[in-house]
Amino acid sequence: MNLAEKSTAELQRLDSNHYLHPFTDPKALLKKGARVISSADGIYIWDSDGEKILDAMAGLWCVNVGYGREVLSRIAYEQSKELPYYNSFFKTTTPPAIALAEKLVEVTPDGFNQVFYTNSGSEANDTVIRTVRRYWRLLEKPEKRIIISRKRAYHGSTVAAASLCGDSIYHEMDGLPIPDIVHIDCPYWYGEGGDLTPDEFGLKSAQSLESKIKELGPEKVAAFIGEPIQGAGGLIVPPDTYWPEIQRICEKYGILLISDEVICGFGRTGNWFGCETYGFLPDLMPIAKGLSSGYMPIGGVMIHDRIAEVLIKKGGEFSHGYTYSGHPVACAVALGNLKIIEEEQLVEKVAKETGPYLKKRWQEFENHPLVGEVRTVGMLGAIELVEDKDKRKFFDSSMKVGDTCRDFCVENNLVMRALHDAMVVSPPLTITVEQIDEMFDLVKLCLDLTADKFGIS
Numbered sequence: 001m002n003l004a005e006k007s008t009a010e011l012q013r014l015d016s017n018h019y020l021h022p023f024t025d026p027k028a029l030l031k032k033g034a035r036v037i038s039s040a041d042g043i044y045i046w047d048s049d050g051e052k053i054l055d056a057m058a059g060l061w062c063v064n065v066g067y068g069r070e071v072l073s074r075i076a077y078e079q080s081k082e083l084p085y086y087n088s089f090f091k092t093t094t095p096p097a098i099a100l101a102e103k104l105v106e107v108t109p110d111g112f113n114q115v116f117y118t119n120s121g122s123e124a125n126d127t128v129i130r131t132v133r134r135y136w137r138l139l140e141k142p143e144k145r146i147i148i149s150r151k152r153a154y155h156g157s158t159v160a161a162a163s164l165c166g167d168s169i170y171h172e173m174d175g176l177p178i179p180d181i182v183h184i185d186c187p188y189w190y191g192e193g194g195d196l197t198p199d200e201f202g203l204k205s206a207q208s209l210e211s212k213i214k215e216l217g218p219e220k221v222a223a224f225i226g227e228p229i230q231g232a233g234g235l236i237v238p239p240d241t242y243w244p245e246i247q248r249i250c251e252k253y254g255i256l257l258i259s260d261e262v263i264c265g266f267g268r269t270g271n272w273f274g275c276e277t278y279g280f281l282p283d284l285m286p287i288a289k290g291l292s293s294g295y296m297p298i299g300g301v302m303i304h305d306r307i308a309e310v311l312i313k314k315g316g317e318f319s320h321g322y323t324y325s326g327h328p329v330a331c332a333v334a335l336g337n338l339k340i341i342e343e344e345q346l347v348e349k350v351a352k353e354t355g356p357y358l359k360k361r362w363q364e365f366e367n368h369p370l371v372g373e374v375r376t377v378g379m380l381g382a383i384e385l386v387e388d389k390d391k392r393k394f395f396d397s398s399m400k401v402g403d404t405c406r407d408f409c410v411e412n413n414l415v416m417r418a419l420h421d422a423m424v425v426s427p428p429l430t431i432t433v434e435q436i437d438e439m440f441d442l443v444k445l446c447l448d449l450t451a452d453k454f455g456i457s
């Protein structure tokens, strides 16, 4: 069957016949078929009707080097000809897995000299949970098991990673969260800061970790996990006081600190890693997405020396791993992707040129009647939609204002995400200032249409 020759309607019919999509209501999909994306280049994707769409989300926050990189396709081809698969179980390895590990050690902060490979961010977070608990067991503190996460967190969709997520929609499956995972508030100043300044609120929010540790007993708490900037929870940008205080508290009570770098890693925030943007040094860093820019499924966990030393010296066999851990084709492509990020100086470009430009343009939205707050860091931007900006009054969630704005984006060939009522962009790091202007104009159009629809002026 040559799918390229099928009409969009036919593709949609086949799609809904046989394909149960992730994060999708199948009934809604039956009513209105899926948009079929058939090609891509740079920051644009094309659908099966030939419509050109500006992908302001870089897929799912992942296509950091942009679409259409022939060099990565060539690397995949060459590597699969040479060695399409071999594993790293039972004392074997492959050259691409070795080379990528060496590169990861080079680009991550000092003290990260070990990687454990996975296929995704969710698997990376499952690996984190097992690694943390193993670490404390090896140190003869098996009672240290509890992992503290946050409300609005997103850490993935496997049973353990979903347990770390901070929203009940992820826990509806019976029995989640799994035991020994608890959640505290997140540093969402605009929504929850009240009369406090951002810095005061950042400290208060971090100190809720200290209260929780004292309540549970430090001897039972294994680790704290957080995304440097919370992505899927609505692009929650922490006040500057937040992360240093979290680090202080973790050190004081002997709690491991995990920075989930699945979104923030590989240049997204204007540094190689989000923890560098916020000035803290974690013990473990789950990574994925920008590691290969989505050209191949691959993730991993970077492990700091102080943890690795215990795992290696006291360890023995770690009964954990995936058939495709360190997959040679995925590793070769990820290495090629990191070379592009380096050679094109994409991290510096975001820090010095396009990040500041995005910030400047996004600040213009502050005058829009529908906009309560804009937040940008590096190549991440959020626009918080509110009913009354003077009173910081949010829309009732039943009004689905964010979803309505998102629908206008779809109609106008823009991919922008609605997370609660925050409209979020996370485009490829290759986006130019001219393309940021183009994205700005489309976003403005969709905000205006949404304001008109809800009678906000």
Ligand SMILES: Cc1ncc(COP(=O)(O)O)c(C=O)c1O
Pocket (backbone or CB within 6 Å): 060, 119, 120, 121, 122, 123, 125, 154, 155, 156, 157, 227, 231, 232, 260, 261, 262, 263, 288, 289, 299
């Ligand atoms: C911060 C964070 N961690 C983990 C994940 C899970 O990654 P994956 O979808 O590759 O399993 C995501 C996915 O969006 C994420 O945003």
